[in-house]
Amino acid sequence: MPRETLTRGQIVRAAVELLDSDGIEGLSMRQLGGRLGSAATSVYWHVQSKENLVVLACDAVWEEIDLPDLDGTDWRGAATTMAKGMYAMILGHPWLVPAMSTHLVYGPGKARHDDHLLGVFETAGFTARDADQATKVVFTFVLGTAVGAASEAAWKARLSRGGGDEAERLQETITRMTEVAMRFPRLRAQSEGWSADDQGVTAEHDLDFGLQTILDGLQVQLDARSGVGCTEPCSGPG
CATH class of the missing domain: 1.10.10.60 (Homeodomain-like)
Incomplete structure (x- = not known):
């Protein structure tokens, strides 16, 4: 071309x-x-340059996240939608996390996402400072939760590109990981207590549980600021 x-x-x-x-x-x-x-x-x-191209590619994938209508959705629902959108986007591009660890990524794609997430919390009634803190907490949690799944996806992709029996190499790695875990009592008890059903829903459960916990905590702060549920004057966060 x-x-x-x-x-x-x-x-x-x-x-x-x-x-x-x-x-x-x-x-x-x-x-x-x-x-x-x-x-x-x-x-x-x-x-x-190749370095600049990586930054451009990183920023472009943030455009994939749907932005909920701030007027038609409650703030918790909007925050959850954006968090899950970010999680799915990262899993769809396993290279993003390692790329962001070595490149400063900020452009219109990510700015669009960040601005809207701030809007979610400001519309809910958080001050600009508290909204900034809330976005950082949600962002950090989702990123951290996605790292494990994205790393596993990237690792499996490298296995398939490397040739050989992917399933066999995967099983060998899982066996070695299990052998290490069995040396530690709490990890051993946890592993032995897992059922097949547990392992099938772990990632989604972790994301849902963590998001609900974070949003519950933010709701407490928001209620304290507005005086909801207070029998005495509330000082509010910050």
Whole structure:
């Protein structure tokens, strides 16, 4: 594709697809150019560097998160929708977390998300300062919860790209992890107490439980600020 007809948007979309399939280590300007039918030099002309391309790709995937209507949804429902959207987005792009650990990511995609999440809490009645703190708590929790699942997805993808029997290598790793856990009493008791059903819902349960706990705590602060449930004057948070 000639330089004149190639656009930055096309390059970023192709980069996201390549990152999804091959991970950070598989991203190269030459391979990306091949996907686009263009020379690597044309790709560089539009995005300057591979490092800048990674930042652009990271920011682009934040556009995938749906933003709930602030007027038509209660604040807890809106915060939950955005948190689950972020979680699903990260799992859909397992390369994002390692990329964000080495690149400063901030652009219109992430800014759009951050601004709307602030709006969720400000609409609920939180002050600007408390809304900022609330967004950080939710963001950090969702990111932390998604790291494990995203890392597992990225690891499995590397196994499949590496050839060999993926299922066998996965089972070998699980066996080694179990052997280590069995050396510690609480981990052993926890592992022995799990049922097949428990292991099938762990990730979703962790996300739902954590979100409810966080939002319950924020609700207490919000009620204290508005005086709901107080028999004596409430000082409120902050």
